[in-house]
Amino acid sequence: MRKVLxxxxxxxxxxxxxxxxxxxxxxxxxxxxxxxxxxxxxxALPDLMSPEQIxxxxxxxxxxxxxxxxxxxxxxxxxxxGYMSQLRNEQGVRIxxxxxxLPEDPMFGEVFDLAKLQADVQSRLQAFGDPYxxxxxxRQRRLSLDLGVSGAPEHFIVDANGIVRAHHIxxxxxxxxxxxxxxxxxxxxxxx
Amino acid sequence: xxxxxxxxTLTFAFAxxxxxxxxxxxxxxxANERALLVAKPLSVGLFVFTLLAFLALSWAFYHxxxxxxxxxxNSSSILPWYxxxxxxxxxxxxxxxxxxxILAAWTALVAQYSKGLPLLMQxxxxxxxxxxxxxxxxxxxxxxxxxxxxxxxxxxEGSDLNPLxxxxxxxxxxxxxxxGYVGFAVSFAFAIAAxxxxxxxxxxxxxxxxWTLAAWLFLTLGIMLGSWWAYKELGxxxxxxxxxxxxxxxxxWLVGTALIHSLAVTEKRGTFKSWTVLLAxxxxxxxxxxxxxxxxxxxxxxxxFAADPExxxxxxxxxxxxxxxxxxxxxxxxxxxxxxxxxxxFSREVMLWGNNVxxxxxxxxxxxxxxxxxxxxxxxxxxxxxGEPFFNQMFYYLNIPFALLLGLGPWVRWKQxxxxxxxxxxxxxxxxxxxxxxxxMAATQSIAANLALLGLLLGAWVGVSxxxxxxxxxxxxxxxxxGVAKLQASHYGMTVAHIxxxxxxxxxxxxxxxxxxxxxxxxxxxxxxxxxxxxxLQDVYKLNGPNYGGEAAELDVRTVDGRYVTHLHxxxxxxxxxxxxxxEAAIHARLSRxxxxxxxxxxxxxxxxxxxxVKPFVRWIWLGGLLMAxxxxxxxxDKRYRxxxxxxxAQHA
Numbered sequence: 001m002r003k004v005l006x007x008x009x010x011x012x013x014x015x016x017x018x019x020x021x022x023x024x025x026x027x028x029x030x031x032x033x034x035x036x037x038x039x040x041x042x043x044a045l046p047d048l049m050s051p052e053q054i055x056x057x058x059x060x061x062x063x064x065x066x067x068x069x070x071x072x073x074x075x076x077x078x079x080x081x082g083y084m085s086q087l088r089n090e091q092g093v094r095i096x097x098x099x100x101x102l103p104e105d106p107m108f109g110e111v112f113d114l115a116k117l118q119a120d121v122q123s124r125l126q127a128f129g130d131p132y133x134x135x136x137x138x139r140q141r142r143l144s145l146d147l148g149v150s151g152a153p154e155h156f157i158v159d160a161n162g163i164v165r166a167h168h169i170x171x172x173x174x175x176x177x178x179x180x181x182x183x184x185x186x187x188x189x190x191x192x
Numbered sequence: 193x194x195x196x197x198x199x200x201t202l203t204f205a206f207a208x209x210x211x212x213x214x215x216x217x218x219x220x221x222x223a224n225e226r227a228l229l230v231a232k233p234l235s236v237g238l239f240v241f242t243l244l245a246f247l248a249l250s251w252a253f254y255h256x257x258x259x260x261x262x263x264x265x266n267s268s269s270i271l272p273w274y275x276x277x278x279x280x281x282x283x284x285x286x287x288x289x290x291x292x293x294i295l296a297a298w299t300a301l302v303a304q305y306s307k308g309l310p311l312l313m314q315x316x317x318x319x320x321x322x323x324x325x326x327x328x329x330x331x332x333x334x335x336x337x338x339x340x341x342x343x344x345x346x347x348x349e350g351s352d353l354n355p356l357x358x359x360x361x362x363x364x365x366x367x368x369x370x371x372g373y374v375g376f377a378v379s380f381a382f383a384i385a386a387x388x389x390x391x392x393x394x395x396x397x398x399x400x401x402x403w404t405l406a407a408w409l410f411l412t413l414g415i416m417l418g419s420w421w422a423y424k425e426l427g428x429x430x431x432x433x434x435x436x437x438x439x440x441x442x443x444x445w446l447v448g449t450a451l452i453h454s455l456a457v458t459e460k461r462g463t464f465k466s467w468t469v470l471l472a473x474x475x476x477x478x479x480x481x482x483x484x485x486x487x488x489x490x491x492x493x494x495x496x497f498a499a500d501p502e503x504x505x506x507x508x509x510x511x512x513x514x515x516x517x518x519x520x521x522x523x524x525x526x527x528x529x530x531x532x533x534x535x536x537x538f539s540r541e542v543m544l545w546g547n548n549v550x551x552x553x554x555x556x557x558x559x560x561x562x563x564x565x566x567x568x569x570x571x572x573x574x575x576x577x578x579g580e581p582f583f584n585q586m587f588y589y590l591n592i593p594f595a596l597l598l599g600l601g602p603w604v605r606w607k608q609x610x611x612x613x614x615x616x617x618x619x620x621x622x623x624x625x626x627x628x629x630x631x632x633m634a635a636t637q638s639i640a641a642n643l644a645l646l647g648l649l650l651g652a653w654v655g656v657s658x659x660x661x662x663x664x665x666x667x668x669x670x671x672x673x674x675g676v677a678k679l680q681a682s683h684y685g686m687t688v689a690h691i692x693x694x695x696x697x698x699x700x701x702x703x704x705x706x707x708x709x710x711x712x713x714x715x716x717x718x719x720x721x722x723x724x725x726x727x728x729l730q731d732v733y734k735l736n737g738p739n740y741g742g743e744a745a746e747l748d749v750r751t752v753d754g755r756y757v758t759h760l761h762x763x764x765x766x767x768x769x770x771x772x773x774x775x776e777a778a779i780h781a782r783l784s785r786x787x788x789x790x791x792x793x794x795x796x797x798x799x800x801x802x803x804x805x806v807k808p809f810v811r812w813i814w815l816g817g818l819l820m821a822x823x824x825x826x827x828x829x830d831k832r833y834r835x836x837x838x839x840x841x842a843q844h845a
Contacts, residue, residue: 006527009470010519013477016563017512022570023490024504 198248375407647701689823696816
């Protein structure tokens with residue numbers, strides 16, 4: 001009995017290292033999204049390319065879609081444009097962009113210039129591929145905040161009734177799409 | 193050329209560490225004296241080569257050699273020269289090299305100052321140090337090479353050192369902290385050598401004591417400096433954040449503190465043997481665990497280096513070998529060891545056992561609080577975070593009995609203590625402490641039953657008790673003046689360290705209770721009153737530093753009745769290359785309070801957001817830590833650690 005006692009520290013350490021090992025292969029920043037199963041937050045935001053068009057949760061309803069939070073300042077977002085274009089063209093996935101505007105810092109002489117942004121986005125999409133049906137401009141980052149976005153790119157699957165069904169932090173690549181997002185998307189895209 | 197030279201010397205150091213890890217250990221089993229004797233020159237050589245590697249990297253930083261990836265991503269040509277040098281350990285790769293260099297330095301020190309040790313023991317200890325060196329040098333060399341070049345295409349300018357690290361704190365915080373972490377490797381090696389030899393008399397404890405004290409001294413200073421740095425640099429007046437990485441340094445400190453006390457029992461009474469060995473293994477194991485947590489990216493922290501699962505896997509395997517191996521050895525060897533010493537329930541032994549119980553409970557609290565979010569998530573239960581309220585509450589509860597025990601402990605004799613002789617002096621201490629605590633409170637604040645009063649009472653109890661105890665001990669030499677020279681240095685050290693703990697408790701309790709802060713919008717000429725001080729914003733102007741711009745604010749502080757106190761200068765810096773904004777808070781420090789102002793954003797209408805704090809007794813926290821470190825230093829000066837031969841210390845029962 002006394003002998004067993006002396007093995008306790010070893011066993012405790014081995015148990016702990018199992019968790020450390022599995023911790024190595026998961027991202028500590030990954031969180032369960034609080035928004036899954038809830039409707040999109042209320043918003044009324046302009047279209048990036050034609051700002052007179054105002055988008056609200058209501059006029060997005062009718063068909064499931066993938067909402068992609070992105071910006072041209074985010075290299076990973078640019079990298080995934082190609083694969084997402086493929087998804088749009090080959091599988092007919094409806095992808096809507098939520099353009100995240102970086103806060104301007106007047107200290108560094110930055111101002112918001114819509115015309116320049118539109119031109120930059122246009123050239124970026126021509127270079128890497130354009131997966132978007134359209135882009136919503138989140139100038140004040142209000143909607144991104146309400147969605148619980150912590151970085152870019154992030155993706156939400158929203159069903160035809162405007163309910164959020166999945167939240168993915170990070171880029172979409174063939175593996176992520178097949179194993180994580182495609183089943184959910186297909187499930188909700190199939191329903192009217 | 194120089195970086196290649198550095199890489200070459202690091203490779204030589206690797207070869208030497210392999211030899212050191214193999215030859216003396218084999219020699220210790222084949223009783224080959226020559227194999228044992230080779231340990232010392234190998235250790236010194238190992239240190240020389242790691243030092244050369246480190247100097248080579250520093251040279252690359254000093255001369256802006258941007259062909260080295262590490263330099264290009266952590267330095268820039270406009271950085272002042274002293275920050276270029278400290279940028280050497282600003283990255284994962286560089287700090288790993290610093291770690292390796294310090295580990296080799298400890299190895300060489302043990303080799304130099306172990307003349308009194310039997311050759312067999314010396315060879316085993318150095319051999320184990322050698323094996324630890326193998327692991328870390330391999331990690332540095334193969335998994336995070338600091339000398340890697342980006343030729344032929346290299347940047348003409350570096351991407352600058354993280355502005356958070358451009359501070360004088362950075363110059364000495366990491367080296368001190370690493371001295372502490374790595375220093376526990378020496379206690380670890382002593383414990384393993386004792387396990388291998390199967391001899392657990394009090395001698396190994398006496399040999400291990402000064403090394404443990406030295407490591408603990410550096411760790412204490414390192415943690416304290418880190419706390420002070422965060423207070424100064426992060427701009428919101430906090431001094432401890434329960435950040436996973438702070439916790440990772442706090443755990444070895446707690447176990448190290450328990451180890452120092454437990455070693456005393458093992459040395460003087462020959463008991464608590466298995467316990468002390470376990471603590472010696474634990475202190476270094478937790479240091480390793482800390483290194484793993486910081487460098488593998490399993491936890492989110494402000495301190496984290498870039499996460500890389502491959503590095504994490506390497507470190508985890510190393511952890512399994514070192515910690516798992518040593519605990520296996522412990523389990524197989526230690527169960528047959530029994531102590532003969534007898535002691536009563538009311539004795540110094542039991543007091544120190546209590547100390548160990550509280551310190552280890554505290555370690556467990558920190559360990560659970562730090563790792564529980566990880567475990568919770570890996571079990572698929574979702575993400576949670578454990579923060580300040582949990583730790584603070586647990587530490588309130590732990591500290592009350594701990595401080596009460598600490599005031600009592602030094603009075604109690606070894607083996608057996610009768611309660612009656614202690615009643616009179618301890619009631620005196622209690623009465624005096626009560627008067628002191630209430631007096632201090634009445635003088636600085638109004639008397640109220642709150643956390644501050646509790647802290648003052650506990651602090652006064654510990655402090656007054658420590659002073660009375662040493663006074664009474666001095667009297668036992670006949671007269672106090674005669675006793676001053678005769679009392680052992682380690683007794684003075686203990687008293688100073690315990691007073692340090694008392695000072696720290698008072699500081700923490702007062703700061704937590706009476707700190708006041710306000711976030712205000714101020715235009716030039718505006719005034720704000722806080723805790724009896726009036727702050728007037730006099731001027732805000734543009735800054736022009738070597739690698740940063742930004743704004744600086746000038747404030748005058750007066751008491752409410754108009755007496756001038758001080759002038760404060762707060763800065764908000766924008767670092768051009770990394771585009772980061774840093775606050776340089778203005779602090780006016782006095783023993784009884786800090787005035788702390790940090791400059792925020794510019795607001796419309798030529799005004800600024802300014803945060804003003806008055807933090808009573810906050811200095812006491814670091815003063816307490818400093819006193820603890822000084823206590824350790826005084827104990828280290830004790831003569832009996834410098835005596836050679838095995839008879840030393842026997843007469844100090």
